[in-house]
Amino acid sequence: KAGVTQTPRYLIKTRGQQVTLSCSPISGHRSVSWYQQTPGQGLQFLFEYFSETQRNKGNFPGRFSGRQFSNSRSEMNVSTLELGDSALYLCASSHLPGGLNEQFFGPGTRLTVL
Amino acid sequence: DQQVKQNSPSLSVQEGRISILNCDYTNSMFDYFLWYKKYPAEGPTFLISISSIKDKNEDGRFTVFLNKSAKHLSLHIVPSQPGDSAVYFCAASGGSGGSNYKLTFGKGTLLTVNP
Numbered sequence: 001k002a003g004v005t006q007t008p009r010y011l012i013k014t015r016g017q018q019v020t021l022s023c024s025p026i027s028g029h030r031s032v033s034w035y036q037q038t039p040g041q042g043l044q045f046l047f048e049y050f051s052e053t054q055r056n057k058g059n060f061p062g063r064f065s066g067r068q069f070s071n072s073r074s075e076m077n078v079s080t081l082e083l084g085d086s087a088l089y090l091c092a093s094s095h096l097p098g099g100l101n102e103q104f105f106g107p108g109t110r111l112t113v114l
Numbered sequence: 115d116q117q118v119k120q121n122s123p124s125l126s127v128q129e130g131r132i133s134i135l136n137c138d139y140t141n142s143m144f145d146y147f148l149w150y151k152k153y154p155a156e157g158p159t160f161l162i163s164i165s166s167i168k169d170k171n172e173d174g175r176f177t178v179f180l181n182k183s184a185k186h187l188s189l190h191i192v193p194s195q196p197g198d199s200a201v202y203f204c205a206a207s208g209g210s211g212g213s214n215y216k217l218t219f220g221k222g223t224l225l226t227v228n229p
Contacts, residue, residue: 099217
């Protein structure tokens with residue numbers, strides 16, 4: 001079974017631009033969660049989608065948004081990029097809603113904002 | 115407000131010895147706990163989990179202990195191997211409403227196992 005895939009793996013943007021990251025979950029998984037990892041901050045929860053519905057959202061500004069499609073693939077969008085948005089963005093999928101079972105992570109997208 | 119805390123940023127042990135990684139939580143509604151391991155340039159990999167109805171769960175060299183009254187859990191790795199060198203994250207979930215739809219992670223502990 002193929003694992004969670006994320007594209008692109010690396011991205012360089014400048015301040016003020018917007019970016020879209022993509023995540024394809026493991027086949028059959030209906031939940032996709034997004035996390036931001038920065039040095040010293042661990043993994044911070046962005047949002048979780050289950051069957052195309054956002055079930056929970058973390059404490060991030062409205063510039064961070066997401067969606068999930070009927071095939072469970074998910075996208076995350078960040079508008080008006082700031083230097084502090086530079087981070088590793090991780091996506092995870094699971095059978096059940098995010099906090100109820102183990103999540104399987106993708107390799108992440110490394111975003112650098114210049 | 116950091117609800118899951120891993121107070122040791124790093125830990126170094128000798129190959130063959132026991133590694134003990136600790137995690138404390140403050141939210142009494144958490145009822146499901148997990149440990150993940152992360153190598154550089156890779157996503158976290160699930161290791162082991164425990165629900166609040168248990169106080170111990172074992173899987174091979176990995177054992178997780180849960181002390182609900184102290185709001186503390188620990189991961190024991192015996193015997194430790196150099197390949198275990200990685201960042202270990204503790205995570206928790208639980209609560210009402212949307213709270214159980216997310217995992218709350220600690221900041222991680224870097225484990226180094228020396229040959």
